Amino acid sequence: MDDYFDNADAIEKNLRYFTERHGEIYRAYEEYGRLVHEQGGPLSPKTCWLIKVALSTASLHVYALKTHILKALKSGCSREEIEHSILLVAPSAGFPKTMTGLLVFRETMEEFGQAEE
Numbered sequence: 001m002d003d004y005f006d007n008a009d010a011i012e013k014n015l016r017y018f019t020e021r022h023g024e025i026y027r028a029y030e031e032y033g034r035l036v037h038e039q040g041g042p043l044s045p046k047t048c049w050l051i052k053v054a055l056s057t058a059s060l061h062v063y064a065l066k067t068h069i070l071k072a073l074k075s076g077c078s079r080e081e082i083e084h085s086i087l088l089v090a091p092s093a094g095f096p097k098t099m100t101g102l103l104v105f106r107e108t109m110e111e112f113g114q115a116e117e
Contacts, residue, residue: 011063045075045076048075049072053065053068054085054089057085057093057104060100069104069108079114086098
């Protein structure tokens with residue numbers, strides 16, 4: 001599974017490139033994301049992050065999935081809630097995407113000291 005994150009440095013460099021050259025656009029994008037989370041509707045922050053985990057899984061956006069897992073944990077989601085949001089992807093978007101999501105989830109939890117007990 002390590003091959004999924006071999007390009008993490010390239011992704012970070014690309015983001016730095018974008019923010020240095022298009023900072024105003026990136027700040028507007030971040031502000032939009034904040035407003036959608038805070039004022040977009042009645043969903044709790046935890047629910048919003050669980051939805052983002054599921055969407056990243058279904059889209060196979062592995063780097064985003066890792067980020068969304070960490071933000072879900074920070075917002076108070078349990079390991080079980082995050083895993084459930086990944087499992088919910090299978091009936092709609094496919095079992096292989098769910099399995100990839102579970103691999104990313106397990107690696108992320110391990111990387112941040114929350115491996116399976």
